Amino acid sequence: MTRKEQKEEKRKAILMTALTLFVERGYHETKITDIAEAVPMSTGLLFHYFESKEELLKELVTMGAQGTGSARPTGDVPPDVHLTGFLGQLFSYAKEQPWVFYMFVLMGQVRRAGMPEEARQIAASIDTFGMTAELIKAGQKKGIFHKGDVLLMSKCFWASVQGIMEEMAMDKDMKAPSPEWIVSMLK
Amino acid sequence: MTRKEQKEEKRKAILMTALTLFVERGYHETKITDIAEAVPMSTGLLFHYFESKEELLKELVTMGAQGTGSARPTGDVPPDVHLTGFLGQLFSYAKEQPWVFYMFVLMGQVRRAGMPEEARQIAASIDTFGMTAELIKAGQKKGIFHKGDVLLMSKCFWASVQGIMEEMAMDKDMKAPSPEWIVSMLK
DNA sequence: GAGTTTATTGAATAAAAATTCAACGAATTT
DNA sequence: AAATTCGTTGAATTTTTATTCAATAAACTC
Numbered sequence A, B: 001m002t003r004k005e006q007k008e009e010k011r012k013a014i015l016m017t018a019l020t021l022f023v024e025r026g027y028h029e030t031k032i033t034d035i036a037e038a039v040p041m042s043t044g045l046l047f048h049y050f051e052s053k054e055e056l057l058k059e060l061v062t063m064g065a066q067g068t069g070s071a072r073p074t075g076d077v078p079p080d081v082h083l084t085g086f087l088g089q090l091f092s093y094a095k096e097q098p099w100v101f102y103m104f105v106l107m108g109q110v111r112r113a114g115m116p117e118e119a120r121q122i123a124a125s126i127d128t129f130g131m132t133a134e135l136i137k138a139g140q141k142k143g144i145f146h147k148g149d150v151l152l153m154s155k156c157f158w159a160s161v162q163g164i165m166e167e168m169a170m171d172k173d174m175k176a177p178s179p180e181w182i183v184s185m186l187k
Numbered sequence C: 001g002a003g004t005t006t007a008t009t010g011a012a013t014a015a016a017a018a019t020t021c022a023a024c025g026a027a028t029t030t
Numbered sequence D: 001a002a003a004t005t006c007g008t009t010g011a012a013t014t015t016t017t018a019t020t021c022a023a024t025a026a027a028c029t030c
Helices: A003-023 A032-036 A043-049 A055-065 A078-098 A097-113 A117-123 A128-141 A151-172 A179-186 B002-025 B032-038 B041-047 B053-068 B079-096 B098-113 B115-126 B130-143 B150-170 B179-186
Strands: none
Touching: A003 A032, A003 A043, A003 A055, A003 A097, A003 A151, A032 A043, A043 A055, A055 A117, A055 B002, A078 A097, A078 A117, A078 A128, A078 A151, A078 A179, A078 B130, A078 B150, A097 A117, A097 A151, A128 A151, A128 B002, A151 A179, A151 B079, A151 B150, A151 B179, A179 B179, B002 B041, B002 B053, B002 B150, B032 B098, B053 B098, B053 B115, B079 B098, B079 B179, B098 B115, B130 B150, B150 B179
């Protein structure tokens, strides 16, 4: 047991190190030796834990895909309040639990171009937009949000969030914006 | 003369092809052979026109850095109208003059991590935020924009725009959002 | 504690991609 | 039209980076 736990620990350490480097420097600019050095361990040992660099990325993206769903509306909170609250939590993670924050950033980056195709597909398989689109539709019905194509509004909302989070990931000193600013894009 | 013009034409063709591929697939996922094939020309010839792949990127970024300044306020248009108009134009470029649009996307991407450091520095040297911050400050004075750290607001504004443009670059069928949505982030 | 499995290393190898180059055809000059 | 320069190619080379591997140490099983 201790042996297996040890292994899991180390796997996790590698994953977190890779996540950090992938987000801070980019997947392609992060060399396998950079990850090994940062963990730290020998490069050879890294392949004892993960088949390949791409496999490492795919495992991260799979984790990220599972951890999604927290944006789902709970109960009867008004849509704008729900989104505002969600963003507030997300932004506060940037300081407290960077890996949650980084995972979000990574997922967004992988979903776009510039990464190995297989990883992209995993990230693309989860539907963030649809979920938020529902929420926006509800908000429109209540007269809280302005009119417009809900899917487009959802995409813009998340694209903005992604853009801001990438900026925050790059510049550690940047303060988080007020969630209201972003939500007001929908009002 | 015809000879030199010919050369300039070809250089431009390479630059535009590279710009497209860099934005659509990402710098690192674009192989030098992909560019050559797309132009089309042999891989060897490409090095007759550009020293290296990185040099090619740097030339693009330098071009992009020079073409900046259109966001500068002209005359006495209200800040919100100015920004709305600017975005409207930018988004319409996405269809009409994709390379202008792509250049914007590339500049943003290069400024962030994941690209060769030298290129990053060129992109980082131009100050987009400061210019918009002035505009926002003016808007605040007039009571058009809400209170808040103008630099942060400026960063968030551009981060949102960048995020949305990257989304549009990836998904050609995506409609452009209404510029008002984004500007309302500041109101 | 002998034997087996697992962790670890760093140098050797393989794979992928950028870059060079010798050769040739086309244009330009004289 | 001979000589020279420039454009062009694609295969060979170099460089970079991922991946393997033989050897060793440590942990665990019996």
